[in-house]
Amino acid sequence: MRNIVERLLNGDRRALARMVTLIESEAPQIRPVLAELHQHAGRAHIIGVTGAPGAGKSTLVTRLVRELRKREHKVGVVAVDPTSPFSGGAILGDRIRMMELAGDPNVFIRSMASRGSLGGLAASTRDVVRAMDAAGYDPIIIETVGTGQAEVEVMRTAQTVLVVVAPGMGDDIQAIKAGILEIADIFVVSKMDKPGADQTVAELAMLLSLDPGRRKASWRIPIIKTSSMKEQGVDQLADAVQQHQAYLQESGMWTQRAQRQVRSELQTLIVHAVMDALKAEVGEEEWDGLIDEITRRERDPYTVARELQARIGLKDTQAEA
Structure with a gap:
């Protein structure tokens, strides 16, 4: 274990992969190791990506990672997949869609099974993020299962939350009305080349204008239109993510969100x-x-x-x- 920790802290990908496997298997020797890794973590910007199934989260994450790599970031991705009812493991749909990133040594992707956890996150997600953080990955993107209102849990793990909405998916707007509005730092209207994208943007803007808490907030939630197929809007999304990080740090909200994460x-x-x-x-x-x-x-x-x-x-x- 000592050898694995030292290699991980030096950025060894194989050591990180081994550590993540131990975390997921709940190995008895992992707790003191995680306690040590905690001292070396806390630097990474954690980005949560949530939204209803079919909204295009995985493809959007792939394009966002590519954009962040152009900006010389070393990116970690935790893709929480639905659990297979037969094996109990992750279905690995996200891993398949992100295969184009697999050859980049500065991108580390791990699919995890939700295993029935509420809130759209696997129970060990925080520990896996901690290991990636200690290994020098920054930012770290968490893509959640996509189960609607229960995904508020991602707010307690990430500093910046992207809520992805696709045109023509009325259920998305209903879910937002019912509670997801409160967790969004950035709204992403994916598949902007499809009919109804402008209407979806208008509906989101109306919801935000009706929320008194959001009207008084110093951070104005941007609504970014993207097309992963045509690779449009992803650079604006990356800009918005970095602007939100700067806002958190300058306003003191970074510390408040860290405390919220620790409390949870x-x-x-x-x-x-x-x-x-x-x-x-x-x-x-x-x-x-x-x-x-x-x-x-x-x-x-x-x-x-x-x-x-x-x-x-x-x-x-x-x-x-």
């Missing part, structure tokens, strides 16, 4: 620790028995939860109140 990660780690303690205390057979008793209405879930809470040494704060 701590809460996630604590929840996982509690669940691990519960699994160690309660066997599968007992767990199934409790489920059956509650289902038959012989017991209630509130009392059982309090009992299990006491068994793993947690205080019942509601009872104390």
